[in-house]
Amino acid sequence: xxxxxxxxxxxxxxxxxxxxxxxxxxxxxxxxxxxxxxxxxxxxxxxxxxxxxxxxxxxxxxxxxxxxxxxxxxxxxxxxxxxxxxxxxxxxxxxxxxxxxxxxxxxxxxxxxxxxxxxxxxxxxxxxxxxxxxxxxxxxxxxxxxxxxxxxxxxxxxxxxxxxxxxxxxxxxxxxxxxxxxxxxxxxxxxxxxxxxxxxxxxxxxxxxx
Numbered sequence: 001x002x003x004x005x006x007x008x009x010x011x012x013x014x015x016x017x018x019x020x021x022x023x024x025x026x027x028x029x030x031x032x033x034x035x036x037x038x039x040x041x042x043x044x045x046x047x048x049x050x051x052x053x054x055x056x057x058x059x060x061x062x063x064x065x066x067x068x069x070x071x072x073x074x075x076x077x078x079x080x081x082x083x084x085x086x087x088x089x090x091x092x093x094x095x096x097x098x099x100x101x102x103x104x105x106x107x108x109x110x111x112x113x114x115x116x117x118x119x120x121x122x123x124x125x126x127x128x129x130x131x132x133x134x135x136x137x138x139x140x141x142x143x144x145x146x147x148x149x150x151x152x153x154x155x156x157x158x159x160x161x162x163x164x165x166x167x168x169x170x171x172x173x174x175x176x177x178x179x180x181x182x183x184x185x186x187x188x189x190x191x192x193x194x195x196x197x198x199x200x201x202x203x204x205x206x207x208x209x210x
Contacts, residue, residue, distance in 0.1 A: 008129075016203030023202050026047065026105040028183075043062065043176040060177075063085055078174050159186075
């Protein structure tokens with residue numbers, strides 16, 4: 001997979017045997033022009049979690065200028081027009097400061113395959129390399145619910161649906177920063193409800209989301 005040739009983020013410092021609170025995390029959400037191989041990131045939101053607490057003052061939201069204008073569908077979903085992105089940096093420039101937000105942290109994402117796909121385009125690396133660093137919070141919700149595959153479609157595991165079930169407020173769906181914040185809050189709610197363990201380790205979380 002072709003990347004921008006930038007250095008990948010540094011690996012998390014936490015060991016698999018560490019209790020989850022000892023690890024540093026960053027909740028990540030991308031807004032994109034679509035999900036195809038020719039689509040691009042148009043904004044990202046990141047929210048750090050340290051010592052089991054969200055540090056909202058250190059969160060970051062950036063717009064990214066794509067190589068081509070977002071489709072009408074993308075503009076309808078994300079409310080980001082070409083004029084909104086015209087002064088933003090392209091990803092080739094934004095990749096380095098963005099990497100600093102990810103360095104030495106485990107990444108939290110909702111339906112992480114999307115974030116992993118675009119992270120690989122930006123920084124390279126294999127699917128496996130990223131899977132060892134990314135926790136899919138959606139998978140934690142499924143584990144907490146102990147939902148079999150045939151019940152998941154009926155219950156629904158969209159970010160907003162799940163947030164509403166667990167009492168997490170959603171202010172602006174499809175806004176990268178708000179989605180990252182909702183994902184971070186859901187992570188803190190769900191990690192305390194996981195079956196079979198009262199204090200999961202880092203390895204437990206990665207195993208549940210693998």
